[in-house]
Amino acid sequence: MADDLERLRYPVGRLPRHPAPVDKKELAEHLAIVEALPARLRSLVSGLTGAELEAPYRPDGWTIRQVVHHIADSHLNAYVRMKLAATEDRPTVKTYHEELWAELPDARSAPIDISLALIEALHARMIAFIRGVPAETLRRSFQHAEWGIVTIEESVTMYSWHCRHHAAHIEGALAPTRSGAGA
Numbered sequence: 001m002a003d004d005l006e007r008l009r010y011p012v013g014r015l016p017r018h019p020a021p022v023d024k025k026e027l028a029e030h031l032a033i034v035e036a037l038p039a040r041l042r043s044l045v046s047g048l049t050g051a052e053l054e055a056p057y058r059p060d061g062w063t064i065r066q067v068v069h070h071i072a073d074s075h076l077n078a079y080v081r082m083k084l085a086a087t088e089d090r091p092t093v094k095t096y097h098e099e100l101w102a103e104l105p106d107a108r109s110a111p112i113d114i115s116l117a118l119i120e121a122l123h124a125r126m127i128a129f130i131r132g133v134p135a136e137t138l139r140r141s142f143q144h145a146e147w148g149i150v151t152i153e154e155s156v157t158m159y160s161w162h163c164r165h166h167a168a169h170i171e172g173a174l175a176p177t178r179s180g181a182g183a
Helices: 002-009 024-045 064-087 105-109 112-132 152-178
Strands: 141-144 148-151
Touching (some): 024 064, 024 152
16 A cells, blocks of 8 residues: 555656766756656646546645646746856755645646646746756756755756656546546
8 A cells, every 4th residue: 555655656756866967868868858848748638627637646645737836836946946056156045835835726726727838938948048058057056955965957857857757647647537447
């Protein structure tokens, strides 16, 4: 039972840390995942009913709607952290209580198209930023209260995981209805 809950909570495994420099090939693979997320999300949630958007991805987990809004919130924070690291000397970045943000009215009931549009624009900016800076800038870092020192390139690997992690949550929540088992 505990293993099943662990798989539901972390369908692609727990967040890996990658503090060593990331080679060009690996960085390109992570960037491709980040770049593809907006289209992947649109594909996953296209045509969902209100009831389907309220499906949790696990018992006592967030709904699909909350996951979509969380991705926008989280990736916006990531982008700001990367830009701070690029322009300041190892800034200390603010953390946020994602579990509380997910309970705010916009995350509980706002149309997901708002966050999908934000994710599309944000990822386009994030990719333009990362691909446009020199390699030495990608090794600049920020200080995070929970994660410690994180370079921009490591942040890319973390958010690549985050893209796969939450896309898998949505896929898991939809599996029963799309296979006909939940009908």
